Amino acid sequence: MSASITVRVPAKVNVQLAVGGARPDGFHDLANVFLAVSLYDEVTVTPAHSLRITCSGPDAGQVPLDRTNLAARAAELLAARHGLRPDVHLHIAKDIPVAGGMAGGSADGAGALLACDALWGTGASRAELLDICAELGSDVPFSLVGGAALGTGRGEHLTPLEVGGTFHWVFAVADGGLSTPAVYREFDRLNAGTAVPAPEASQALLTALRTGDPTALADALANDLQPAALSLRPSLADTLAAGTAAGALAALVSGSGPTTAFLAKDADAAESVAKALLSSGTCRTARVASSPAEGATVVSR
Ligand code: C5P
Numbered sequence: 001m002s003a004s005i006t007v008r009v010p011a012k013v014n015v016q017l018a019v020g021g022a023r024p025d026g027f028h029d030l031a032n033v034f035l036a037v038s039l040y041d042e043v044t045v046t047p048a049h050s051l052r053i054t055c056s057g058p059d060a061g062q063v064p065l066d067r068t069n070l071a072a073r074a075a076e077l078l079a080a081r082h083g084l085r086p087d088v089h090l091h092i093a094k095d096i097p098v099a100g101g102m103a104g105g106s107a108d109g110a111g112a113l114l115a116c117d118a119l120w121g122t123g124a125s126r127a128e129l130l131d132i133c134a135e136l137g138s139d140v141p142f143s144l145v146g147g148a149a150l151g152t153g154r155g156e157h158l159t160p161l162e163v164g165g166t167f168h169w170v171f172a173v174a175d176g177g178l179s180t181p182a183v184y185r186e187f188d189r190l191n192a193g194t195a196v197p198a199p200e201a202s203q204a205l206l207t208a209l210r211t212g213d214p215t216a217l218a219d220a221l222a223n224d225l226q227p228a229a230l231s232l233r234p235s236l237a238d239t240l241a242a243g244t245a246a247g248a249l250a251a252l253v254s255g256s257g258p259t260t261a262f263l264a265k266d267a268d269a270a271e272s273v274a275k276a277l278l279s280s281g282t283c284r285t286a287r288v289a290s291s292p293a294e295g296a297t298v299v300s301r
Helices: 072-080 102-122 128-138 140-146 182-192 204-213 216-218 227-231 235-243 267-278
Strands: 005-022 028-047 052-056 088-093 147-151 157-160 168-174 250-255 260-264 285-291 299-301
Touching: 005 072, 005 102, 005 140, 005 157, 005 182, 005 204, 028 140, 028 168, 028 204, 072 102, 072 128, 072 285, 088 102, 102 140, 102 299, 128 140, 140 147, 140 157, 147 168, 147 216, 168 216, 168 235, 168 267, 182 227, 204 216, 216 250, 216 260, 227 235, 227 250, 235 250, 235 260, 235 267, 260 267, 267 285
Parallel strands: 052 088
Antiparallel strands: 005 028, 005 299, 028 088, 028 147, 028 285, 147 157, 168 260, 168 285, 250 260
């Protein structure tokens, strides 16, 4: 058995997030089209006397280092299923913006799970890993598989999707986070008294992904949580407007926000949108990335 294992895991953007009404369990049925993007966290696991977490990177100070971290919970769940003790040092080299909407916490959960499975030789099947991911959170299964996928149910049932080209993105990172449950509660408040239709994937969007056509994808991007995120954080409208004015093909809130995503026609356009966003004063930082990106992968052992 090797002394340590490192797994690389991508961030995601939701190119379509169709949200249904609240379910009796408090979750919402979704048609959630996930696309993995080339911003990555790396999770390294090393045997230790007891479970502990450390984190490095520009946003490290905002990452919880206790057992609420999904990486710790992943190690505990896998260990419990296999009669082991979760005695590992988990180090997260964090490059995914922490503000929210890019599944950085979910990425760390999926990464820790794959890394612990390799370190402990538990040999969990893909189905078992996906099961544990779904227990950790609605977005965690996608962090494991990457690429592009349609998530149904609360987002955890995945159908892989074909992507026919490379898409270029800019992500504007806001100051401070937005709580995902609060955004869903605001969605419920804004839709109170209306019959929310059952969520469905857009065929135009799936075709745009399959053909790799950024203009068609720009026309089809949709996020039902965007009005709720804007209601809780009205200043995000300024960020969206700044990216659009700088030539982005389309702009939207990423997931439950507050990170905003801008689709560009190519890599050069993405660089210039990022520069304009940085100097606009409407965000903390702006990052360029491309998609699709590979899911959680062991990169060193
Ligand atoms: O599954 P996860 O722990 O990431 O979900 C966080 C919160 O987001 C849930 O507690 C719920 O309030 C909300 N949520 C939801 N419907 C979903 C996914 C998440 O209402 N499909």
